[in-house]
Amino acid sequence: MHAVLVAAVEAGGGTVVDLDEADAIIWADPAAGAELRRHVEAAPRATWIQLPYAGIETMVDQLDHDHLWTCGKGVYADACAEWMFAALLTAFRNIPAYVRAERWPEQQGRNLLGARITLLGAGGLAEAFLRLAEPWGCTTTVVRRSGKPLPGAARTVRTPDRFDAVADADAVIVCLSLTPETTGIVDAELLAAMPDDAWLLNVGRGPHVVNDDLLAALDAGTIGGAVLDVTDPEPLPDGHPLWGFDNVVITPHVGNTPEMGLPLLATRVEANVRRWIAGDELLGPVDVDAGY
Amino acid sequence: MHAVLVAAVEAGGGTVVDLDEADAIIWADPAAGAELRRHVEAAPRATWIQLPYAGIETMVDQLDHDHLWTCGKGVYADACAEWMFAALLTAFRNIPAYVRAERWPEQQGRNLLGARITLLGAGGLAEAFLRLAEPWGCTTTVVRRSGKPLPGAARTVRTPDRFDAVADADAVIVCLSLTPETTGIVDAELLAAMPDDAWLLNVGRGPHVVNDDLLAALDAGTIGGAVLDVTDPEPLPDGHPLWGFDNVVITPHVGNTPEMGLPLLATRVEANVRRWIAGDELLGPVDVDAGY
Numbered sequence: 001m002h003a004v005l006v007a008a009v010e011a012g013g014g015t016v017v018d019l020d021e022a023d024a025i026i027w028a029d030p031a032a033g034a035e036l037r038r039h040v041e042a043a044p045r046a047t048w049i050q051l052p053y054a055g056i057e058t059m060v061d062q063l064d065h066d067h068l069w070t071c072g073k074g075v076y077a078d079a080c081a082e083w084m085f086a087a088l089l090t091a092f093r094n095i096p097a098y099v100r101a102e103r104w105p106e107q108q109g110r111n112l113l114g115a116r117i118t119l120l121g122a123g124g125l126a127e128a129f130l131r132l133a134e135p136w137g138c139t140t141t142v143v144r145r146s147g148k149p150l151p152g153a154a155r156t157v158r159t160p161d162r163f164d165a166v167a168d169a170d171a172v173i174v175c176l177s178l179t180p181e182t183t184g185i186v187d188a189e190l191l192a193a194m195p196d197d198a199w200l201l202n203v204g205r206g207p208h209v210v211n212d213d214l215l216a217a218l219d220a221g222t223i224g225g226a227v228l229d230v231t232d233p234e235p236l237p238d239g240h241p242l243w244g245f246d247n248v249v250i251t252p253h254v255g256n257t258p259e260m261g262l263p264l265l266a267t268r269v270e271a272n273v274r275r276w277i278a279g280d281e282l283l284g285p286v287d288v289d290a291g292y
Numbered sequence: 293m294h295a296v297l298v299a300a301v302e303a304g305g306g307t308v309v310d311l312d313e314a315d316a317i318i319w320a321d322p323a324a325g326a327e328l329r330r331h332v333e334a335a336p337r338a339t340w341i342q343l344p345y346a347g348i349e350t351m352v353d354q355l356d357h358d359h360l361w362t363c364g365k366g367v368y369a370d371a372c373a374e375w376m377f378a379a380l381l382t383a384f385r386n387i388p389a390y391v392r393a394e395r396w397p398e399q400q401g402r403n404l405l406g407a408r409i410t411l412l413g414a415g416g417l418a419e420a421f422l423r424l425a426e427p428w429g430c431t432t433t434v435v436r437r438s439g440k441p442l443p444g445a446a447r448t449v450r451t452p453d454r455f456d457a458v459a460d461a462d463a464v465i466v467c468l469s470l471t472p473e474t475t476g477i478v479d480a481e482l483l484a485a486m487p488d489d490a491w492l493l494n495v496g497r498g499p500h501v502v503n504d505d506l507l508a509a510l511d512a513g514t515i516g517g518a519v520l521d522v523t524d525p526e527p528l529p530d531g532h533p534l535w536g537f538d539n540v541v542i543t544p545h546v547g548n549t550p551e552m553g554l555p556l557l558a559t560r561v562e563a564n565v566r567r568w569i570a571g572d573e574l575l576g577p578v579d580v581d582a583g584y
Binding site (some may be wrong): 012078079082083085086089090093094095096098099100101102103104105106107108109110111112113126131132134135136229235236238244249250251253254257258261 | 293294370371374375377380381382384385386387388390392393394395396397398399400401402403404405423424426427428438462527528541542544545546549550551552
């Protein structure tokens with residue numbers, strides 16, 4: 001990751017220097033968020049800090065108003081939208097049963113073509129999904145804080161109306177940032193509002209879903225199943241009850257895999273370095289107060 | 293099926309009558325192809341015969357030049373194109389391993405976005421696939437008898453050039469009609485021409501693939517895997533070696549399921565009855581000499 005991002009900085013016209021000379025910091029290690037503050041303080045000239053990944057919740061308590069912060073927001077959107085299609089088709093086309101089959105199985109499945117899909121979240125992932133979904137004739141509902149219509153969605157509603165927005169859904173997809181407001185948004189009440197055969201997909205963050213409420217809904221058969229790319233905790237421990245359902249598929253945080261994601265992040269870093277040098281607006285600015 | 297098609301005939305403005313009075317026959321039972329000739333001969337007034345399904349190879353030896361024959365060609369195309377996406381994303385996004393996982397698995401996968409896809413066949417399925425694939429930025433190659441460019445494909449080549457057309461493919465999709473020319477088209481030579489990590493998908497008919505050659509390629513690891521919606525024979529018998537591979541997913545002829553397909557066929561029958569009465573051209577005409 002380090003080598004690729006060094007190359008990206010240089011391709012964008014920058015020079016990699018020691019912290020005490022740096023005008024900007026490209027933070028390459030998302031797992032070392034706790035180290036971030038120390039490095040920022042060791043770079044008194046730095047005014048711009050580029051964070052990796054789109055979700056920055058592990059670093060959010062180290063943000064400040066003294067710097068311009070950017071992150072990988074939007075970079076991974078297309079790959080994550082692709083995951084959303086993979087998960088929807090896995091669910092609707094009965095793929096788990098066919099993967100497990102050791103003899104000719106029963107014909108089952110429903111169409112994604114023309115299905116009713118509700119998205120919780122209206123960011124880059126939702127936009128990318130709607131772009132790919134355009135030829136599929138789905139009826140899409142987007143739930144977002146502002147309620148401002150998202151282009152490509154059949155309807156957009158405000159967060160308090162989320163129960164109504166999932167009531168006729170074939171699938172509900174969580175593609176939100178994790179904030180105090182959105183933590184636990186998929187709870188018993190939301191799951192109960194979904195049709196009994198609707199699938200839940202999570203490509204946001206694990207804590208968006210209240211595990212105990214999801215397990216209760218799965219036990220009671222009041223949802224169709226779940227495809228989860230993120231869990232709480234992550235990785236999901238051995239023996240966790242979510243491993244025990246035939247209608248739950250857990251993918252190991254591969255909305256984008258590291259292999260897919262690094263070239264995408266490198267392209268973003270290169271573009272931002274070029275923009276920074278030219279004095280242009282940077283891509284993926286973080287709203288420090290909103291925390292994403 | 294019978295009741296739904298009777299309703300479709302009536303909705304199209306027709307009346308269901310005995311064979312000896314019939315101007316046309318709507319054949320509702322694809323499994324009873326052997327009975328077809330007898331019924332045609334019992335309907336001396338009939339000039340048009342509508343067959344069910346898109347692939348009519350079980351009835352092809354009963355066609356003649358005395359009648360106008362139509363079939364379900366194109367009716368199921370969108371549902372089958374949806375299956376193609378389900379199969380591609382199952383393969384590329386490592387879904388079989390995740391379905392089987394009982395603990396946090398390794399991150400693996402590649403993108404369908406921007407992938408190189410080769411289609412054997414340029415009929416309704418290929419057209420429907422290309423329509424859905426448009427926003428995915430795939431590089432698509434179509435192999436067809438005539439070599440006539442198919443709109444939406446990056447390139448179209450003639451059947452003898454098929455080895456070249458699969459040489460850089462991430463996936464090869466069989467979406468052909470079954471004819472003497474296309475039987476066994478996926479043989480050792482074609483499989484050897486594919487990259488070692490390329491996936492084979494078959495949504496045409498089982499006999500397009502030479503099973504022994506596919507098994508040999510899977511054993512040798514010279515293809516990435518296979519997703520097969522059709523097999524030879526079908527259903528695939530218990531204990532068949534194709535059940536034994538982790539990188540083979542067999543779906544039970546569900547390009548469209550009977551549930552998905554019947555309303556689509558009914559819509560076609562209704563439209564054709566209306567056209568027949570109005571003297572308009574019918575949808576899905578069979579080329580009796582070509583046999584599809």
